[in-house]
Amino acid sequence: MLEVDAITAGYERHKPVVRGVSLTVRPGESVGLLGPSGCGKSTLARVAALLHRPDAGRVVVDGTAAAGWRHRAPRAQRTAFGVVFQQPRLSADPRLTLSALIAEPLRANGRADEVPEKVRESAARVGLGDELLGRRPHEVSDGQLQRACVARALILEPRWLVCDEMTAMLDASTTAALVRVVEDYRADTGAGLLAVGHDKALLTRWCDRTVHWSELEA
Numbered sequence: 229m230l231e232v233d234a235i236t237a238g239y240e241r242h243k244p245v246v247r248g249v250s251l252t253v254r255p256g257e258s259v260g261l262l263g264p265s266g267c268g269k270s271t272l273a274r275v276a277a278l279l280h281r282p283d284a285g286r287v288v289v290d291g292t293a294a295a296g297w298r299h300r301a302p303r304a305q306r307t308a309f310g311v312v313f314q315q316p317r318l319s320a321d322p323r324l325t326l327s328a329l330i331a332e333p334l335r336a337n338g339r340a341d342e343v344p345e346k347v348r349e350s351a352a353r354v355g356l357g358d359e360l361l362g363r364r365p366h367e368v369s370d371g372q373l374q375r376a377c378v379a380r381a382l383i384l385e386p387r388w389l390v391c392d393e394m395t396a397m398l399d400a401s402t403t404a405a406l407v408r409v410v411e412d413y414r415a416d417t418g419a420g421l422l423a424v425g426h427d428k429a430l431l432t433r434w435c436d437r438t439v440h441w442s443e444l445e446a
Contacts, residue, residue, distance in 0.1 A: 229254055230388050230420055232276050235285035239271075244283060246271050249444045251422075253388070258414065258421040260431030263441030270314075270392050273424045277309045277390040290387070307337060310381035310419075314393035316373040320365045326351075326376040327361040333384045350379035354409050371402035378406055382413055389414070392424045407434055 230253040238244035245268040253259045263269045274280035276287060281297040288294070289305050296302060313319040320329055330350050331343045339346075351361060354375040365373050374397065381389065389410060395403040411434075414421055425431050431438050 229288070229290065230276065230422070231286075231288040232272065233286050233288065235272060235275055235282045235287075237268075237271050237275050237280060237282040237285075246275070246282075247445065248285070250285075251276075251439065251444060253420045253422050255387070255420050256414065256418045257437075258411075258423060258435040260435035260438035261422060261424045261441065262426060262428055262431055262438055264426060267441045269424045269441055273311075273390050273392045273422060276422060277311045277388075278306060279311065303337065307333070307384050308387045310384065310386035310389045312374075312378055312381045312389075312391045312394045314396045316370060316377045316397070317365060319377060320373060322365050325362050325364055326356065326368065326373070329365075329376050330361075330379045330383060332380060337384065346383055347379075350383045351376075353382065353413075354379045355405060370397050371399065374398060374402070374406065378409060382409075385417065387417075387419050389419055389421045390424075391421065393426075394423070395427075395430065396425070403430070 232251050235246055235249050236244045237246045249272055261269050271280060275282050278287065278294055278297050278301045286293050289308055294301065294305060327347050330347050334340060334343050334346060356375050356379065360368060360372060391410065395406060410421065413419060423431060423435055
């Protein structure tokens with residue numbers, strides 16, 4: 229189970245954007261978090277994925293409280309998450325080819341020997357052809373780059389997915405394709421999903437249940 233418990237968090241001292249928020253995602257469950265822009269849902273998503281240290285509260289991953297954040301999180305907890313952000317061009321190193329981008333988590337975790345096979349598998353999962361893997365971000369569309377970012381998020385076979393406005397920059401066909409990729413992955417692995425957004429219709433169709441930010445605020 230993924231639990232965020234009484235989280236208060238922000239980016240400036242004494243100016244939290246999240247105040248006393250709690251949320252639970254069960255294994256295999258998909259939870260949609262709805263709310264207007266600027267309400268704090270992206271901050272909560274980053275806390276849940278161990279990417280941002282909260283000012284108060286705790287995150288519990290599979291029964292164990294988080295013991296660190298970002299690179300200081302224990303590897304077993306850090307690699308339990310796959311994260312996809314809203315803007316792929318801000319989350320992708322422009323110097324890397326798509327192949328190298330997808331391979332980043334493997335190399336960072338000492339699994340470079342698995343790169344060729346795993347990259348091919350992950351690229352195929354999201355519908356990226358071999359002809360695109362040698363290109364850099366500026367040489368592909370937003371949709372193609374986001375496909376690579378989803379492949380990167382899945383390559384370590386995480387138990388938890390956090391998708392923060394994953395489809396906000398995409399057209400309808402690419403949105404449908406990537407939602408299907410995530411749903412197929414969940415069906416195959418039993419992973420849990422926290423999907424953040426403000427598109428109520430999409431999250432209602434996509435998720436087992438949806439929660440509005442106003443229901444969580446202390």
